[in-house]
Amino acid sequence: MVYKNKIYSLIKISISFCLILWIIKKVDYQEIMKIISSVKIHFFLLGFLWLILDRILMSYRWDILLMAKQVDIPFYQIVKIYYLGTFSGNFLPSSIAPDVVKVYFASKYNAKTSEILSSVIVDRVLGLFSLSVIALFSIGFIFFDSGEINRKSLIVIIAILFVISLLIYSDTILKKIRFVKTSHVLQVFKDNIIWKSLEKIYNSCNEYKKNYGAMKSALLVSFINHALGILAIYVLSYSVGIQVSLLYYFVFVPLINVLIMLPVSVGGIGVQEGAFIYFFSQVGVTSDEALTVALLFRALTIAVSIPGGILYIIEDTPHKVLSSK
Numbered sequence: 001m002v003y004k005n006k007i008y009s010l011i012k013i014s015i016s017f018c019l020i021l022w023i024i025k026k027v028d029y030q031e032i033m034k035i036i037s038s039v040k041i042h043f044f045l046l047g048f049l050w051l052i053l054d055r056i057l058m059s060y061r062w063d064i065l066l067m068a069k070q071v072d073i074p075f076y077q078i079v080k081i082y083y084l085g086t087f088s089g090n091f092l093p094s095s096i097a098p099d100v101v102k103v104y105f106a107s108k109y110n111a112k113t114s115e116i117l118s119s120v121i122v123d124r125v126l127g128l129f130s131l132s133v134i135a136l137f138s139i140g141f142i143f144f145d146s147g148e149i150n151r152k153s154l155i156v157i158i159a160i161l162f163v164i165s166l167l168i169y170s171d172t173i174l175k176k177i178r179f180v181k182t183s184h185v186l187q188v189f190k191d192n193i194i195w196k197s198l199e200k201i202y203n204s205c206n207e208y209k210k211n212y213g214a215m216k217s218a219l220l221v222s223f224i225n226h227a228l229g230i231l232a233i234y235v236l237s238y239s240v241g242i243q244v245s246l247l248y249y250f251v252f253v254p255l256i257n258v259l260i261m262l263p264v265s266v267g268g269i270g271v272q273e274g275a276f277i278y279f280f281s282q283v284g285v286t287s288d289e290a291l292t293v294a295l296l297f298r299a300l301t302i303a304v305s306i307p308g309g310i311l312y313i314i315e316d317t318p319h320k321v322l323s324s325k
Contacts, residue, residue, distance in 0.1 A: 012266050019270030023291060026277060031288040035240050036296075043239035044296070047232040051304045054228040058082060061126070061221040062102075065119040068214035071111045080311050081105045087308025099124065118205040123218070128261070130222035135254035226254065236300070237285075237293050244283050252279040272298065 059082040063075055073081075084105060085098035099120045106116045208215055230253045234246055256275040260268040276294035277287045 012264060016265040016270040019265070019274045023270070023273055023277065026287045027291050028288055032292050032295075035289060035292045038240060039296070040239045043235050044300075047235040047239070047296075048300055048303065050228050050232040050235065051300055054225055054232070055079075055082065055086065055304060057221055057225050057228065061218045061225065062119065062123050064214050064218045064221065065123055065208070066106070066116075068208065068211045069111075069115045069119060071106070071109065071115055071119070073106060073109045073111075077109075078106075080308075083305065083308030083311055085308070086305040118208070121205055122208050122215075126215075126219050126222045127225070130219060131226055131254055131257055134223070134226055134250065135258055138251040138254050226257075229253065229257075232300070233293065233297055236296050237289075240289060240292055240296070242280075242285055242289050242293065244280070244285060248280075248283050255279065 056079060059075070059079040062082065063073075063078050066073060066078070081102050085101040088098055088101045103113065103116050103120055106119075107113045230249050233253055234249045237244065237249075256272065256279060259275050260272050262271070265271045273291055273294040277290045280290040280293075281287060
């Protein structure tokens with residue numbers, strides 16, 4: 001298993017490295033420095049504030065899911081935990097590391113770990129689902145486009161349709177394979193403590209279906225989250241003089257986000273920058289301009305997560321607060 005993990009990590013590093021080499025050949029870094037120096041600071045700060053609001057809304061979405069499980073955590077603490085998780089994602093290698101951090105701290109509030117974990121899983125699923133829906137509308141726009149976008153985005157379209165299909169049929173598939181009593185292989189593990197823990201988590205996730213109001217509210221917040229992220233990138237682009245219709249951002253950004261989520265690179269490095277160059281070049285944006293926006297967005301994303309580190313240093317973390325009571 002350790003050997004396989006090393007091979008997998010090496011493949012991801014190689015993909016990121018190859019994409020970075022491809023980007024280096026396509027751009028002029030002196031031109032990029034000129035573009036960065038011309039950034040309109042007020043638009044840049046507006047993008048920063050929107051991303052801050054986006055993180056707060058993400059915390060609110062998680063709060064909705066926690067309340068549906070009667071998990072009582074003060075909203076301020078939820079925001080703090082969310083920021084701690086986001087901040088840890090800058091340093092920990094796995095894409096699920098922020099979720100692990102959130103589960104760890106939230107579980108200190110005398111709540112069942114299975115309940116906390118299920119809220120995090122459903123939070124992730126809702127985020128992916130809403131992103132896929134936006135991407136689906138984007139695909140519709142691409143199909144009606146008669147230019148280069150239609151042909152060159154075919155692979156991306158197929159990938160997104162595959163993700164959406166998994167979301168639609170995942171519940172059906174899980175029901176078919178879930179704890180099948182006729183399976184001798186599953187019978188062997190049926191009484192295993194790990195198996196029982198997984199069953200609790202699955203059942204806890206499944207219980208969200210009974211709380212239609214919470215799911216509806218969380219999904220609505222999720223759509224707003226993605227819209228804010230798209231608008232933040234639009235503002236960043238405008239800050240460097242790129243004037244492309246907002247519609248294209250609602251077309252490209254969801255597709256870029258789906259690509260970034262694929263576990264084929266290290267932290268999306270190379271994938272994000274390459275996707276910005278590829279998609280926005282279809283509407284007349286130069287490679288230098290597209291890469292500048294991608295780099296600015298990555299810098300903003302890191303900057304927005306810094307409050308998580310500050311909170312960890314200057315304030316008591318949730319487990320310290322509880323232990324002092």
